[in-house]
Amino acid sequence: MHSISLICAALAAAIHYYIFYLEYPAYGSARFCRTFGVSPTELPTLRVPFRNLVIYNLMLAIGVSGGIVLSCAGVSPVLALSIMATPLATMPVAGAYLSCTAPDKRRAACIQAIPPLLASFGLFLS
Numbered sequence: 001m002h003s004i005s006l007i008c009a010a011l012a013a014a015i016h017y018y019i020f021y022l023e024y025p026a027y028g029s030a031r032f033c034r035t036f037g038v039s040p041t042e043l044p045t046l047r048v049p050f051r052n053l054v055i056y057n058l059m060l061a062i063g064v065s066g067g068i069v070l071s072c073a074g075v076s077p078v079l080a081l082s083i084m085a086t087p088l089a090t091m092p093v094a095g096a097y098l099s100c101t102a103p104d105k106r107r108a109a110c111i112q113a114i115p116p117l118l119a120s121f122g123l124f125l126s
Contacts, residue, residue, distance in 0.1 A: 005122030006071060009064050009084060012091055012116040016061035019112075024054045063087035064116075081123055088123075091116035 026032045027050060028043050038046060067084030071077065095113025099106050 002126040008119035013061045013064040019057045060087040088116040
């Protein structure tokens with residue numbers, strides 16, 4: 001159960017690394033515009049808000065990754081879990097908020113919310 005939970009946590013981190021990639025290195029690209037439903041004319045206005053989101057998504061991914069590394073290294077399970085707990089709890093909340101505020105983005109919300117929910121549930125049971 002613990003290994004499956006770590007795999008779900010790694011998937012959750014990977015999703016947020018990908019979101020980070022879209023929001024910073026790929027900002028303004030066709031993929032960015034298509035993913036976020038942004039027209040090229042809106043890009044100058046949205047640069048600052050997306051720079052703020054970059055930090056959020058990167059820190060979530062790093063927090064989960066750090067917990068996974070510590071867990072795999074055999075460090076105290078309590079320490080590894082405590083490092084992962086807040087990011088893993090934040091991700092589904094953000095997904096639920098996205099689902100409620102942008103019903104057309106429910107698929108993206110599920111992609112963002114389900115892996116950390118499964119990871120959290122599995123780690124809680126481990």
